[in-house]
Amino acid sequence: xxxxxxxxxxxxxxxxxxxxxxxxxxxxxxxxxxxxxxxxxxxxxxxxxxxxxxxxxxxxxxxxxxxxxxxxxxxxxxxxxxxxxxxxxxxxxxxxxxxxxxxxxxxxxxxxxxxxxxxxxxxxxxxxxxxxxxxxxxxxxxxxxxxxxxxxxxxxxxxxxx
Amino acid sequence: xxxxxxxxxxxxxxxxxxxxxxxxxxxxxxxxxxxxxxxxxxxxxxxxxxxxxxxxxxxxxxxxxxxxxxxxxxxxxxxxxxxxxxxxxxxxxxxxxxxxxxxxxxxxxxxxxxxxxxxxxxxxxxxxxxxxxxxxxxxxxxxxxxxxxxxxxxxxxxxxxx
DNA sequence: TATTGTTATACTCTATAACTATA
DNA sequence: TATAGTTATAGAGTATAACAATA
Numbered sequence: 001x002x003x004x005x006x007x008x009x010x011x012x013x014x015x016x017x018x019x020x021x022x023x024x025x026x027x028x029x030x031x032x033x034x035x036x037x038x039x040x041x042x043x044x045x046x047x048x049x050x051x052x053x054x055x056x057x058x059x060x061x062x063x064x065x066x067x068x069x070x071x072x073x074x075x076x077x078x079x080x081x082x083x084x085x086x087x088x089x090x091x092x093x094x095x096x097x098x099x100x101x102x103x104x105x106x107x108x109x110x111x112x113x114x115x116x117x118x119x120x121x122x123x124x125x126x127x128x129x130x131x132x133x134x135x136x137x138x139x140x141x142x143x144x145x146x147x148x149x150x151x152x153x154x155x156x157x158x159x160x161x162x
Numbered sequence: 163x164x165x166x167x168x169x170x171x172x173x174x175x176x177x178x179x180x181x182x183x184x185x186x187x188x189x190x191x192x193x194x195x196x197x198x199x200x201x202x203x204x205x206x207x208x209x210x211x212x213x214x215x216x217x218x219x220x221x222x223x224x225x226x227x228x229x230x231x232x233x234x235x236x237x238x239x240x241x242x243x244x245x246x247x248x249x250x251x252x253x254x255x256x257x258x259x260x261x262x263x264x265x266x267x268x269x270x271x272x273x274x275x276x277x278x279x280x281x282x283x284x285x286x287x288x289x290x291x292x293x294x295x296x297x298x299x300x301x302x303x304x305x306x307x308x309x310x311x312x313x314x315x316x317x318x319x320x321x322x323x324x
Numbered sequence: 325t326a327t328t329g330t331t332a333t334a335c336t337c338t339a340t341a342a343c344t345a346t347a
Numbered sequence: 348t349a350t351a352g353t354t355a356t357a358g359a360g361t362a363t364a365a366c367a368a369t370a
Binding site: 006012014127129 | 179181301
């Protein structure tokens with residue numbers, strides 16, 4: 001348990017992350033805004049899933065996810081297959097086309113980070129990843145209260161294409 | 163220097179921070195959106211400054227900063243004083259009124275973080291703050307290339323009210 | 325001529341609420 | 348009745364460009 005001064009400072013630093021995120025979101029293909037990139041990234045990372053699961057992993061409302069999904073589906077970057085277990089739902093699947101787009105995005109992000117973080121060593125990067133993931137868990141638990149079933153049914157992160 | 167897999171993961175985790183920021187931005191007073199809170203926070207943290215410096219610290223364009231500043235100035239939370247050294251510029255100053263609003267915001271953020279991060283210890287919080295600050299520096303340096311003068315003229319962070 | 329700051333415009337992201345179809 | 352997704356609406360953030368005043 002930390003004290004108030006630390007929490008104020010953390011709050012401050014979290015706000016500043018926005019600039020980094022915007023920088024990472026620049027120079028994307030015109031048809032691929034950050035929201036679309038997020039969809040593709042999650043699908044590659046975790047594999048096929050339903051809309052509701054994707055929304056949970058993106059940490060945004062299902063309605064928002066629906067629009068992003070439509071955007072990438074219109075461009076053939078993902079495919080919506082009917083879910084045999086529930087006719088209301090669809091299974092979202094990253095297409096080869098989408099995988100190609102994602103490879104470009106990934107390369108762009110890597111290039112930028114390679115430049116900006118040239119003086120970081122692996123341990124610091126790993127530590128930052130670990131703490132951000134934990135931060136997200138700490139905030140996400142309460143949101144998933146009482147309906148943790150989907151966590152179990154989610155596939156583990158698998159970089160299927162690499 | 164880290165490798166591509168780490169950078170992809172970092173990019174992914176950074177995206178997820180948005181949910182935490184939105185959670186922190188909820189339940190603010192109706193007249194104080196996150197952008198206003200950012201202005202007040204920076205002014206308390208660093209002291210009086212000009213619009214351009216504030217924009218730099220917020221990591222957004224001056225035009226955006228101008229709008230946020232107008233919003234909080236209209237409500238008497240900051241004061242714009244003419245800059246004796248340059249008639250085009252103003253010095254932004256946090257008022258007592260604004261300090262009061264900020265105390266409320268700060269309390270809200272602290273309460274939320276106290277709840278969510280109840281199982282974190284100080285060291286992990288400090289480490290996350292350190293890495294986020296460094297991340298910001300790594301991205302900020304390039305932006306200030308060739309015009310680093312303002313960095314020297316900025317007062318050091320001082321929690322003037324605490 | 326260059327710089328500080330303001331304003332108009334347009335784009336993206338987000339949540340809420342109402343709605344359809346299925347469970 | 349409850350849940351999966353879609354769509355319409357509205358609010359907030361941001362950047363670009365054109366502009367006024369001053370350096």
